[in-house]
Amino acid sequence: MQKPKRVYLDHAATTPVRKEVLDVMLPLFSEQFGNPSSFYQTGQEAQRLLTQARQTVADCIHADPREIFFTSCGTESDNWAIKGTAEALKKKGRHIITSQIEHHAVLHTCQTLEKQGFDVTWLPVDTNGLVDPEAVRQAIRPDTILVSIMMANNEIGTIEPVETIGSICREQKILFHTDAVQAAGSVPIDVRTLGADMISFSAHKLYGPKGVGALYVRKGVRLPNLLDGGAQENNRRGGTENVAGIVGFAHAFKLAVSEMPVTSQRLTMMRNDFIKSVMAAIPDTRLNGHPVQRLPNNVNFSFKYIEGESILLMLDHFGYECSSGSACTSGSLDPSHVLLGIGLPHEIAHGSLRVTLGRETEAEDLSRMVGDLSKIVARLRELSPLYPADRQQTDLNQHV
Amino acid sequence: MQKPKRVYLDHAATTPVRKEVLDVMLPLFSEQFGNPSSFYQTGQEAQRLLTQARQTVADCIHADPREIFFTSCGTESDNWAIKGTAEALKKKGRHIITSQIEHHAVLHTCQTLEKQGFDVTWLPVDTNGLVDPEAVRQAIRPDTILVSIMMANNEIGTIEPVETIGSICREQKILFHTDAVQAAGSVPIDVRTLGADMISFSAHKLYGPKGVGALYVRKGVRLPNLLDGGAQENNRRGGTENVAGIVGFAHAFKLAVSEMPVTSQRLTMMRNDFIKSVMAAIPDTRLNGHPVQRLPNNVNFSFKYIEGESILLMLDHFGYECSSGSACTSGSLDPSHVLLGIGLPHEIAHGSLRVTLGRETEAEDLSRMVGDLSKIVARLRELSPLYPADRQQTDLNQHV
Amino acid sequence: MQYSDQVMDHFMNPRNVGEIENADASGTVGNAKCGDIMKVTLKIEDGVIVDAKFKTFGCGSAIATSSMATEMIKGKKLDEALRLTNKAVAEALGGLPPIKMHCSLLAEQAVKSALLAYYKEHDLITDENKHLFDKLDEDAHDAH
Amino acid sequence: MQYSDQVMDHFMNPRNVGEIENADASGTVGNAKCGDIMKVTLKIEDGVIVDAKFKTFGCGSAIATSSMATEMIKGKKLDEALRLTNKAVAEALGGLPPIKMHCSLLAEQAVKSALLAYYKEHDLITDENKHLFDKLDEDAHDAH
Ligand SMILES: Cc1ncc(COP(=O)(O)O)c(C=O)c1O
Ligand SMILES: Cc1ncc(COP(=O)(O)O)c(C=O)c1O
Numbered sequence A, B: 001m002q003k004p005k006r007v008y009l010d011h012a013a014t015t016p017v018r019k020e021v022l023d024v025m026l027p028l029f030s031e032q033f034g035n036p037s038s039f040y041q042t043g044q045e046a047q048r049l050l051t052q053a054r055q056t057v058a059d060c061i062h063a064d065p066r067e068i069f070f071t072s073c074g075t076e077s078d079n080w081a082i083k084g085t086a087e088a089l090k091k092k093g094r095h096i097i098t099s100q101i102e103h104h105a106v107l108h109t110c111q112t113l114e115k116q117g118f119d120v121t122w123l124p125v126d127t128n129g130l131v132d133p134e135a136v137r138q139a140i141r142p143d144t145i146l147v148s149i150m151m152a153n154n155e156i157g158t159i160e161p162v163e164t165i166g167s168i169c170r171e172q173k174i175l176f177h178t179d180a181v182q183a184a185g186s187v188p189i190d191v192r193t194l195g196a197d198m199i200s201f202s203a204h205k206l207y208g209p210k211g212v213g214a215l216y217v218r219k220g221v222r223l224p225n226l227l228d229g230g231a232q233e234n235n236r237r238g239g240t241e242n243v244a245g246i247v248g249f250a251h252a253f254k255l256a257v258s259e260m261p262v263t264s265q266r267l268t269m270m271r272n273d274f275i276k277s278v279m280a281a282i283p284d285t286r287l288n289g290h291p292v293q294r295l296p297n298n299v300n301f302s303f304k305y306i307e308g309e310s311i312l313l314m315l316d317h318f319g320y321e322c323s324s325g326s327a328c329t330s331g332s333l334d335p336s337h338v339l340l341g342i343g344l345p346h347e348i349a350h351g352s353l354r355v356t357l358g359r360e361t362e363a364e365d366l367s368r369m370v371g372d373l374s375k376i377v378a379r380l381r382e383l384s385p386l387y388p389a390d391r392q393q394t395d396l397n398q399h400v
Numbered sequence C, D: 001m002q003y004s005d006q007v008m009d010h011f012m013n014p015r016n017v018g019e020i021e022n023a024d025a026s027g028t029v030g031n032a033k034c035g036d037i038m039k040v041t042l043k044i045e046d047g048v049i050v051d052a053k054f055k056t057f058g059c060g061s062a063i064a065t066s067s068m069a070t071e072m073i074k075g076k077k078l079d080e081a082l083r084l085t086n087k088a089v090a091e092a093l094g095g096l097p098p099i100k101m102h103c104s105l106l107a108e109q110a111v112k113s114a115l116l117a118y119y120k121e122h123d124l125i126t127d128e129n130k131h132l133f134d135k136l137d138e139d140a141h142d143a144h
Helices: A019-025 A041-060 A074-089 A104-115 A133-139 A162-171 A243-281 A308-317 A337-341 A346-350 A363-383 B019-025 B041-060 B074-089 B104-115 B133-139 B162-171 B243-281 B308-317 B337-341 B346-350 B363-383 C005-012 C060-073 C078-082 C086-092 C098-121 C130-137 D005-012 D060-073 D078-082 D086-092 D098-121 D130-137
Strands: A068-071 A095-099 A119-123 A144-148 A175-179 A198-202 A213-217 A285-287 A298-303 A352-356 B068-071 B095-099 B119-123 B144-148 B175-179 B198-202 B213-217 B285-287 B298-303 B352-356 C025-031 C036-045 C048-057 D025-031 D036-045 D048-057
Touching: A019 A243, A041 A068, A041 A243, A068 A074, A074 A104, A074 A144, A074 A175, A074 A198, A074 A213, A095 A104, A104 A119, A119 A133, A133 A162, A162 A175, A243 A285, A243 A298, A243 A363, A298 A363, A308 A352, A308 A363, A308 C005, A308 C060, A337 A346, A346 A352, A363 C048, B019 B243, B041 B068, B041 B243, B068 B074, B074 B104, B074 B144, B074 B175, B074 B198, B074 B213, B095 B104, B104 B119, B119 B133, B133 B162, B162 B175, B243 B285, B243 B298, B243 B363, B308 B352, B308 B363, B308 D005, B308 D060, B337 B346, B346 B352, B363 D048, C005 C060, C025 C098, C036 C060, C036 C098, C048 C060, C048 C078, C048 C098, C060 C086, C060 C098, C078 C098, C078 C130, C086 C098, C098 C130, D005 D060, D025 D098, D036 D060, D036 D098, D048 D060, D048 D078, D048 D098, D060 D086, D060 D098, D078 D098, D078 D130, D086 D098, D098 D130
Parallel strands: A095 A119, A095 A144, A144 A175, A175 A198, B095 B119, B095 B144, B144 B175, B175 B198
Antiparallel strands: A068 A213, A198 A213, A285 A298, A298 A352, B068 B213, B198 B213, B285 B298, B298 B352, C025 C036, C036 C048, D025 D036, D036 D048
16 A cells, blocks of 8 residues: 655644755854853854844844843743742742643643642633633732733633733733744734733744744843753753754744734634635534634634544554544653533543644645545544434534 | 954864764654654654664663653753752752763752752862872761762863772762763763762764753662653653664764764874873963863963964964853853862963864864964953963963 | 554454444443543454444544444453453554543443443343343443 | 954053052952952042052953953043943943943953052042042952
């Protein structure tokens, strides 16, 4: 049998490094390999590239380069922002507000703080995955030191009302952190209007390399180091700088921002077509996440009566690479906390499929996929003891 | 004027990525770019590479792959080992033992813990930079929870008696961490005899990429996460794995270990020749660090009456890239804590020069450098108000 | 997930899918909340399983082990079928990834549960065979 | 360190190196512990600096500013020389990296210190000029 063409549709998990980005990175491994802290030419050249990259990233979000600190990933940025604030302000208070659908990097960090005696309010979301800004306001207490709400969700793509939340935090003088790992490069970010004190980024979600991230820290925000060491990053994050990675990140971010209007429109149209076709072709299907306030590239379905891992496995067999919120995929016992967070019952959450488009995604791949996906769902439903034999085409959205 | 050939002699600061290493990394950026946590082929292929890299690193130090955790740098490894142990054992005790000549990643981490109420014993070293294992034993108290002594010093190259220190720690049932960032790839490491519970590594010191490191954590050692997040690294270090970097690191480490006997001998001979020639050519010169128990590639001199940054600057002008422990180089006010730690007076410490050889270093570059360096030192001494006009050739070692 | 070729074959082309009408025995284990359910139906003649069919809601390995388990018990005497273990099924499939071993328990349990019903109905439980049903009391998921 | 071409020129080819024998004025500031010392010697005729020489222990910018400062005061009247500032020296060198600005203070201080000795010796201190020596009481390193 001929190997099927591989169609990568998991851009929320990671993205390939763009060719233009790899090109700027390549000379920095073996030729211009200097340590930016070094005194001589090779080092100073690296320092210059680093300064330039910092300016580029700052420009992407309208920040001052002194507010940009490079890290090793989105996870480090989240940990630094949250644990650092907790350490800095623990004398002032020990209450943190976050949502029930944050990425594990925020979720588990807050749980660690809970174990250390912090009090965390886990705000619920509505069925579309939206945090209610008024709920944030009401949760604020005299001992609240931090609000952390993500800019866009990695599973269901819902874009949170972070500007409104930011202005509430400002008004109440509470620090506001937002995880923009999924949003960056896909939706515009302007720190001048956002009202966030800290923002997390990761390069590998926007066609940069893995192992590089950044934290925006608004001027004046006190944030103790997570990584103590040398004088790098203005004494705030030790460790020899990953120059190639940082330069690649900056270039990728810049390209993403400059192409955003075009890419975003293209992806949104493809996404909407795909959603419409799948909903029409496959009965008992639910679209998870907000119908319009969602990332341009994100699609998340639940197919009733079947389980997500088996959908992924068949899709993989046919060449489509996607992800699921099923427990079996992650090796845990519970399905995704995000899908449970939007109120899906376990059995529906198990049958979820996330399809995230990217720069290389082509419309014909998606339309071919609609056919394959219909067949796969039908086959698995035939196998399923839950599927009523006399099932007529119905709309799952009415049932959930 | 023709540009002078650049001779890179700062391999303790960072090393170029070896060609063989870059070759294995290259396909992992844009082609095999999968996220190892992903279910489908592209992801599982990344997972396979990761597993293999972990095995390779484990083999390099005779460990079990389950004891290897990849990090973003040596600094992260140091922070994780020390802060993690402090967190895990703070109920048992709050006393930590370390030396006065650790890298900033250990030094500043311990200082942070001091501010949080931990008690740190800063062991002195002798004039060669050696920690006395008996001093470690004597410093151990009922509330001691950790000993952290580096395997080899990054400035003066002294190799510490870590095996002896390790066995004392074992005997006293105290956790022992060693920073092997400089030692790895240059001296053999065998966890079966070393007696260390945690060991820090960094890729960019051994011809791997910047932004990758590892921490060895002996089986059974409880170490809370520094970076909470996804289930990566067996749930102990969140963040999408830097697959290209990790694979490059493993390959670089493996090559370094397999070539160690040859490289080590070659560098040691070149180093000794260089030291002898410089000491003969330039009066009032002191060799810092241990005369024989030192890294094969490390040379560290103090030239009396002159200041280190000006030496570096002239060397850079002539094409030689080295480093110094002078305060002016680092932008701080005090010269290197390591040089002060071995008892050098400030004015001698200011006049230090570190020359660290590497794979590409050629004997003729070094012999040419002896001549250039003599001229540079002579010129700067002529400029110096400290240099006695009637100075005869004397041996500075008698003075310090 | 690195599944063996046999797993993939039984997953992509599962044998014995369906439900036997007027089955002599039938058993259902698991629940949708945990993400896997298997229903097995058997046709039994003269103490021999002459046909077996399954329906499974679950992951790839749940489906593949269901398929393999039904294959393995067809033509077997009841007491032989009762000795089917999840390990044997996994082995017949060329192994399962460690975190997936628990899924294979589902098939073992479903077969046992169907046979238990049959034994009870036909009063076949004896002191010699009753221990074979012991494990059934545990939830498949507790056995991870 | 990104030094300007002028800095590099004055560092690699410093002007006025040495010590004037039987100098009319001489001043030394800094200390070896802090990593920089500058000694300046001046030849003064009719209230004009006719020659200036220096010796400096210190970093690249300390040496370059020493060289430039001695150039700048040669041929100047004493009270003009007294108005020499580290900023002017740095500017004449095409600027210095921010963390190196303090090094340029060394040259200003050394010149002032030499002139102060000369003014004292010749009783030239007046109410109008004494403020020019104010800064000398501070250690150059406190002025970072
Ligand atoms: C002994 C030692 N420890 C730790 C580090 C820190 O390593 P990294 O730059 O990878 O964080 C270095 C080098 O900078 C070092 O020489
Ligand atoms: C919303 C969100 N936050 C944080 C992360 C963590 O980023 P990284 O893998 O770079 O640590 C991810 C992706 O994994 C994410 O989607």
